[in-house]
Amino acid sequence: MNILNYINGEMKAANNGSVLDNYNPATGNVYGNIANSDASDVADAYEAAALAFPSWSITPAEERFKILNAIAEGIDSLRDTLALAESNDQGKPLWLAKNEMIRAGQNFRFFATAAMQFASESHAMENKAINYTLRTPIGVVGCISPWNLPLYLFTWKIAPALAAGNCVVAKPSEFTPVTAAMLGEICSSAGLPNGVLNIVNGLGGSVGQAIVEHPKIKAISFTGGTVTGKHISSVAGPMFKKVSLELGGKNPNIIFADADMDKAIKTTVNSSFMNQGEICLCGSRVFVERSAYESVKSALVAEVLKMKVGDPLHAETRVGAIVSKPHYEKVLGYIELAKEEGATVLCGGGALHPEGFEGGYYIAPTILEGLPFDARCNMEEIFGPVITITPFDSVEEVLAMANATEYGLAATVWTQHLTRAHQLAAQLQMGIVWINCWLLRDLRTPFGGVKSSGVGREGGLEAMRFFTEVKNVCVAL
Ligand code: NDP
Numbered sequence: 493m494n495i496l497n498y499i500n501g502e503m504k505a506a507n508n509g510s511v512l513d514n515y516n517p518a519t520g521n522v523y524g525n526i527a528n529s530d531a532s533d534v535a536d537a538y539e540a541a542a543l544a545f546p547s548w549s550i551t552p553a554e555e556r557f558k559i560l561n562a563i564a565e566g567i568d569s570l571r572d573t574l575a576l577a578e579s580n581d582q583g584k585p586l587w588l589a590k591n592e593m594i595r596a597g598q599n600f601r602f603f604a605t606a607a608m609q610f611a612s613e614s615h616a617m618e619n620k621a622i623n624y625t626l627r628t629p630i631g632v633v634g635c636i637s638p639w640n641l642p643l644y645l646f647t648w649k650i651a652p653a654l655a656a657g658n659c660v661v662a663k664p665s666e667f668t669p670v671t672a673a674m675l676g677e678i679c680s681s682a683g684l685p686n687g688v689l690n691i692v693n694g695l696g697g698s699v700g701q702a703i704v705e706h707p708k709i710k711a712i713s714f715t716g717g718t719v720t721g722k723h724i725s726s727v728a729g730p731m732f733k734k735v736s737l738e739l740g741g742k743n744p745n746i747i748f749a750d751a752d753m754d755k756a757i758k759t760t761v762n763s764s765f766m767n768q769g770e771i772c773l774c775g776s777r778v779f780v781e782r783s784a785y786e787s788v789k790s791a792l793v794a795e796v797l798k799m800k801v802g803d804p805l806h807a808e809t810r811v812g813a814i815v816s817k818p819h820y821e822k823v824l825g826y827i828e829l830a831k832e833e834g835a836t837v838l839c840g841g842g843a844l845h846p847e848g849f850e851g852g853y854y855i856a857p858t859i860l861e862g863l864p865f866d867a868r869c870n871m872e873e874i875f876g877p878v879i880t881i882t883p884f885d886s887v888e889e890v891l892a893m894a895n896a897t898e899y900g901l902a903a904t905v906w907t908q909h910l911t912r913a914h915q916l917a918a919q920l921q922m923g924i925v926w927i928n929c930w931l932l933r934d935l936r937t938p939f940g941g942v943k944s945s946g947v948g949r950e951g952g953l954e955a956m957r958f959f960t961e962v963k964n965v966c967v968a969l
Pocket residue numbers: 636637638639640645663664665666667694695696697699700701702704715716717718720721723724737738739740741771772773873875901940941945946
């Protein structure tokens with residue numbers, strides 16, 4: 493499969509004619525290639541977007557609603573094909589990819605409705621004046637997304653940008669470009685005018701960088717690693733671009749002895765190892781109240797040992813392949829580091845080579861015990877199927893450990909004690925706190941992190957506001 497750029501409604505090779513290999517992480521084999529574009533392709537994409545903007549920005553909300561809904565329907569109707577493509581490209585279990593394709597459609601459906609409901613404010617000054625706020629589309633915006641939830645996160649940015657009336661130059665991760673290219677075709681079939689969405693493939697350092705540096709792309713919505721986010725800020729800041737950054741996490745999962753343990757353990761296994769632990773919201777540091785520590789530990793290990801790791805297309809697989817060889821080596825490197833830091837490996841602890849998939853990138857779900865809370869493996873994002881487990885004796889102690897990292901994306905708290913739950917929710921330095929659940933998402937809620945986990949929020953009105961420019965008009969009475 494050869495992945496081309498989608499510019500002005502057409503599929504095109506990179507201007508320089510060069511391509512990159514695309515790997516299937518389940519086998520380690522090359523199964524296609526992708527356009528290895530550069531700044532000239534980004535310039536073409538910008539030109540197409542700029543040409544489309546005057547008309548798209550004044551397209552009535554009802555019309556945008558209809559087109560975005562038609563895109564959602566296109567995604568729904570190709571759900572199985574998209575899911576298979578995503579699983580082959582990313583390494584995730586097929587059943588999980590199918591769930592994510594549902595969400596990709598929902599993203600478009602949700603923001604189609606937002607286009608119809610979005611409104612601005614008015615502030616009356618008694619007898620003196622009336623102020624009203626105009627919220628207009630920004631222009632051409634850049635959307636850059638990562639490899640872990642490829643279409644799910646790509647659509648989460650593009651849908652609100654389009655709903656708010658912008659035109660988009662977007663870049664999927666070089667590791668997972670396939671479903672983004674399929675989305676281009678879906679958009680054309682759904683009647684999205686040429687140039688409104690443009691997708692440029694290639695490396696972050698060339699295509700991503702060119703989008704961020706482009707003087708006329710006025711806003712950047714980025715999801716990815718904290719180091720890349722810092723770099724993007726340093727480029728976009730002096731150009732006074734609007735920037736939304738959804739970055740890494742090192743999320744605490746706090747289990748009190750009074751928790752509903754069946755639910756806590758079942759959900760913790762999911763929140764630790766879903767998508768091979770490659771979800772920014774995965775809980776990677778499990779803290780358990782000391783009186784329940786040994787029983788929670790044994791139950792978690794027993795559940796994890798039951799999980800089937802291997803062929804992502806097999807219906808019973810719970811943990812598929814790690815996305816790429818470099819990331820696989822990075823995660824294995826962290827497991828070795830944890831051993832050097834004094835961790836005891838309770839289960840997993842290394843690579844797996846399932847029969848028939850010996851060239852793929854598999855890592856056994858790993859639980860580590862005995863690390864100090866400030867060990868590197870407890871402070872740095874590993875982004876793989878690796879968690880640590882640590883006992884605690886008091887609310888103060890667990891709060892200090894939970895807040896100790898540079899990250900502040902999400903936390904989960906398991907307790908029946910309402911007051912404690914609310915107090916912790918207020919004191920945890922995170923953008924999202926789940927009480928007795930995980931990844932329960934309402935698309936209207938603000939989504940994002942504090943500290944090194946990001947700047948700004950996505951979701952609902954926050955996303956619509958990000959993708960609009962605000963002007964106050966004051967009329968004297
Ligand atoms: P990266 O930061 O490596 O890449 C993200 C995207 O940015 C990719 O498309 C990448 O391209 C591109 N990119 C790389 N360098 C540049 C550059 N100089 N300028 C512009 N774009 C660039 O992240 P990963 O893909 O490795 O994704 C994993 C990370 O994403 C994790 O840290 C995870 O926590 C975070 N994440 C955060 C979420 C959140 O909502 N907070 C959600 C999901 C993931 P290429 O792939 O071609 O290098």
